[in-house]
Amino acid sequence: MEFGDDLDLVCTERYGSRRMQGYVEDPDGRLRCVEERVDGSYRSLRDFFTSVFLPQGYPESVSDDYLTYQIWDTIQAFASSVTGTLATQAMLRGVGVGDETATVTAATLTWILKDGTGMLGRIFFAWMKGSKLDCDAKKWRLFADVLNDLAIFMEILAPAFPTCFTIVVCIAGLCKCIVGVAGGATRAALTMHQARRDNMADVSAKDGSQETLVNLAGLLVSLLLIPLVTDNLQLVYFLFFVFTSLHLYANFRAVRGIVMDTLNQSRLAILVQHFLRDGWVLTPSAANPEEPLFPVFQRRLTVNLGAPLHMLVTRKSDLEKAQEGNMKNYLLTWNRSSEAVCVAMHEVAGSLDMIQACVHVEILNVLLHKDVGQYRMQASTLRTLQKRASEVPHHRVWETVMETHQLVDQIFPEFLKGLIASGWVTDRHLLDFDEWRADWHLLGKKSE
Incomplete structure (x- = not known):
């Protein structure tokens, strides 16, 4: 954008990124508005259609896509x-x-x-x-x-x-x-x-x-x-x-062409698998093109997020096993026969807790349905856990779940830093959680 070389500008202003104008002082001391040198008829027509059909402040007021x-x-x-x-x-x-x-x-x-x-x-x-x-x-x-x-x-x-x-x-x-x-x-x-x-x-x-x-x-x-x-x-x-x-x-x-910067289960799965394989988190513009837009018929866990407690445990001893070695604001169970995972959220759980729970689900899915030989993050741990998960009897599933909790504790902090650094939104999400929330610390409160 250019003004005449002979103009002595006092100040300039702009309207978004589309229009620039300046002010010069007239001989009588008044300020006079002058606009940058652009073909007037073209700009007036362009500005008219822009104001009618595009949001105010375009392109800064809308997403890049x-x-x-x-x-x-x-x-x-x-x-x-x-x-x-x-x-x-x-x-x-x-x-x-x-x-x-x-x-x-x-x-x-x-x-x-x-x-x-x-x-x-x-x-x-x-x-x-x-x-x-x-x-x-x-x-x-x-x-x-x-x-x-x-x-x-x-x-x-x-x-x-x-x-x-x-x-x-x-x-x-x-x-x-x-x-x-x-x-x-x-x-x-x-x-x-x-x-x-x-x-x-x-x-x-x-x-x-x-x-x-x-x-x-x-x-x-x-x-x-x-x-x-x-x-x-x-x-x-x-x-x-x-x-x-x-x-x-x-x-x-x-x-x-849409580039979403909020996490849903499909985008999170892409990010987790890439992180385990290459050690860094994809940006929204790199991950969105990989998101499947049609049904993907591949073996995956059946996941129930925000499930009621009765779907996870049927005995007090099971509830104690689910909490063993787990200081997080969620409980996770895995049913080996039905290939189903249920996640119960604590009543104080926030957005980061839900993201961590879904990362845990994706890591479990990797252990059960992927070739961990392609992953370099925690490679030896992944191989060991995959072998145990494939051989573990039904009555010892809780031990495998506890070990995956330990793996998540090691991976998630670095993964979260990568999410924030890559431009992903973490204070809200599009993960499909139901509304059930529980407090499984009542026994501890009563004993106090």
């Missing part, structure tokens, strides 16, 4: 708008628009059944998966878009099966309502991630403006396409395939 995500999100929204129009046309044809034999009552009943099924599905899905959406926002965001495309495909095919039309559109409506829950919830989670100045409302509002503009563009394109696709099913299917492919690719790129 904001622009990448929004570009791909815009592309996917445009593609979804076009395929949605194709589905709407198919739905209207299916309920009898243009058919003299169709009745208003039949069309109304079909629409009511479709909406009613979707409402019930929305409630059920929110009940079953509502707490999971924050923890794996990327996966659920991608899941929502894939399910949305499936619902649109069903709506387009529905008129071809008139006897099953109502059932098909009800299933499609159910899918779309699930999409509404998953997409809306994950959008809120991503907005929270992008808003760096507690400006969630502004980021969300500008995202809505961008989506409205894109939908308007999709509407204009749809107006051109509708006359072409009417009574031409081959063209409808071709356009659906093209725009759905674009939609899915853009969604994948958008989600892959």
Whole structure:
């Protein structure tokens, strides 16, 4: 940014990182504002669109991945708008628009059944998966878009099966309502991630403006396409395939471009395994591309975090064994036969305690399901523990758990330092803990 060389500036100021201006003293002593030398028409147009469609203070007010995500999100929204129009046309044809034999009552009943099924599905899905959406926002965001495309495909095919039309559109409506829950919830989670100045409302509002503009563009394109696709099913299917492919690719790129700096179980697993292998913690920008976005069918422990005590112990002696050699604010048990781990949290446990408990789970998973020969951190200890874990009888599982506690005590302090140094957030997390909290020190308190 440059000002005229002949100007004697008294002071300068800037508006975010996009605009700079200075002040000079006029002969009468008044201060006069002068702006940097930029093509005026271009800047005024740029500033107008920036103020309308981007959050105030952009780019400092949002996360570094904001622009990448929004570009791909815009592309996917445009593609979804076009395929949605194709589905709407198919739905209207299916309920009898243009058919003299169709009745208003039949069309109304079909629409009511479709909406009613979707409402019930929305409630059920929110009940079953509502707490999971924050923890794996990327996966659920991608899941929502894939399910949305499936619902649109069903709506387009529905008129071809008139006897099953109502059932098909009800299933499609159910899918779309699930999409509404998953997409809306994950959008809120991503907005929270992008808003760096507690400006969630502004980021969300500008995202809505961008989506409205894109939908308007999709509407204009749809107006051109509708006359072409009417009574031409081959063209409808071709356009659906093209725009759905674009939609899915853009969604994948958008989600892959997100760089979350809060820990969930997938990202923590990547960090722990890399730390054990190489001795240092990956940064958020290095770890996020390795996070799986689709279901990974590999052998892992079944984990129950924040479990009630009765899932861990059934006898007082078991509770005493769980506490033996463990001064942490969590208890951990491992069921060898069911390959399940349960973690109970103390009522005073905080964020770091929960992160440590999940690190413990990941180390146990490494011992049971990984080749520890590739790890150099505590290599001899890992090999010894892996051998014992594979041979330990059921009645001596507590001894193995106690030894893993000792291993965690050695590893976690250095791992935590690496987390903080690499830029990870540790005062909050996205680990999937239930709400059960216990106090297992009551016997000690009574004896005092």
